[in-house]
Amino acid sequence: MAYDVTIIGAGIVGLATAFQLSERRPDLRILVLEKEEAPAKHQSGNNSGVIHSGIYYQPGGSKALNCRRGYRYLIDFCDQYDVPYEICGKVIVATREEERPRLEKILSRGKANGLEGIKILPPEQVREIEPHVRSVSAIEVPQAGIISYRRVAETYADIIGKRNAEIQFNTEVHGIDRRNGTATITTSQGDFTTRMIVNCAGLYSDKITAMTMPEVQIQILPFRGEYYELIPEKRYLAKHLIYPVPNPNFPFLGVHYTRMIEGGIEAGPNAVLAFKREGYSRWDVDGQELLETLRYPGFQEIARRYWRDGLGELYRSFSKRAFVRALQHLIPEVQEADLVRGRAGVRAMACDPDGNLIDDYRVKEADLVINLCNAPSPAATASLSIGEMMAERTLQRLG
Structure with a gap:
């Protein structure tokens, strides 16, 4: 079967793109390819679950505009489809x-x-x-809130599955061939033919981009964020979301306290280089991927620039005492015994060869393909807005 649009990646942005496409053109034959067995298995399902307000971002910039618009879209969507959330501030x-x-x-x-x-x-x-x-x-x-983005992504998937769209799980993309106005995607489950490809592959977006636009000089650097959880007897210490003032010398928001929609309080995350793109444990290592990171000139420049901060983050990864000291800047009462190790997530940070972290949405287009090369936070909050943007670009190319 030939498809009109094939989206690579069933994370929250890929599914939001499929949702927006199916809203505008229910006649399109849409395929979503996902290498995992379910949606939102990586960044989308392992983030902090915060509904971001848009307070941090450069006014008029893409992140600010998409966050504010996506915030409204997300709240309306959750109200319409009964997805639990809370605006807790x-x-x-x-x-x-x-x-x-x-x-x-x-x-x-x-x-x-x-x-x-x-x-x-x-x-x-x-x-x-x-x-x-x-x-x-x-x-x-007051606008900040909490939600399960895994639940949001699963709801997107349920809705598009009831429309003229198909999600193919356990299907890893190996190559793309474009000729005579159509594209053939080679995967672990065979070949798929399509008129348009939309790359929303997250941690592997650069790899998919390189299949059609090898001239794009961007590499994804994986940074793991590790969390602790407050034990039930100490959850009274944090009632809302508590964030520090961000460190201007380090491109992360710093350790903070987050209420979870399922209950409980998370504390974290740190930001430490992962030795594997999907390395959720300190012991997860992929030699080839790690070597790719270490050899990349952009990473070497970042390491030179931020080595002190990076060593501090690495130390906190292995030292609970050091992690707790960082948390005590906000709540001095917190002690080591009050925390148990929780989950971890991996953030895709796009970097150019000069060591510039690309802290905005980056889209590159070519014949029959649109690559979302970078979708940093607040991409989950902004997913329907980013999906709208990707859908509109796709429809323009389809004519």
């Missing part, structure tokens, strides 16, 4: 005086991005919201 906490200017900058960005009700709180008002947090100041963000 969060605080972004400054624990040192020198962090105040950065906090003010975040507040200004949030207001420029249209967030209403966000405000600076003095320490006594922070304690009213989070009694156990130590602060010199904080921003209250």
Whole structure:
């Protein structure tokens, strides 16, 4: 059977793209190829489960616009299809005086991005919201929430499965051949013919991109984020979402406390180089993938630039005591005995050969193919907005 559109990757963005395509063109024959046995097995199902407000992002930029639009789409979708979520709010906490200017900058960005009700709180008002947090100041963000993105992705999959779309699991893509106006995708389950390919392969998006656009000089670097969980007797220590002021010298948000929609409180994550693209354990190693990372000039430049921060993250990966010390900046009462090791996720960080981390959505198009080369956080919150963008580009190319 020949398909009109084949999407590679059944993560939340690939499925959202299929959802948006099937909304606009129910006549299209849509195929989603996924190498795992179920949707959302990697980034989409192993993230923090936070509904992001859009407060951090450059006003007018792609991340800000997609996050705010995707936020509205996501809430409406969950209301329509009975996907549980909670708008619980969060605080972004400054624990040192020198962090105040950065906090003010975040507040200004949030207001420029249209967030209403966000405000600076003095320490006594922070304690009213989070009694156990130590602060010199904080921003209250009422729009932030919690959700299971795995559940969202599974709902996308259920809906498109009832439309004119098909999901082929346990199907790994090995090659792409384009000729005479059609593309043939070679996979572990045979060949598939299609008029258009949309690459939403996440941690392997660069590998799929290289099959059609080898000139695109981007490589995915995998960073593992490890979590601890507060034991039930200590869950009272965090009532909402509690974030630090981000470190401007390191491209991650820092360890924080997150309520989970299923119950419980997560603490983390750190951000340590994974020795395998899907390396969820400290002991997961793929020699070939690790060598590819270490040899990449972009990674070598990042290692040179951030080696102190990287060593600190690696140390926290192996030292619970060091991890707890980082968490105590926000809640001094937390002790080692209050935490048990939880799950881990792996984030795909796209990097160019000069060591620039690409902190925005990057789309590259060629004949019969659209590659989503990079979809960093808040891609899960923004999935329906990104899916809308990818669907519109696809329909333009289909004519």
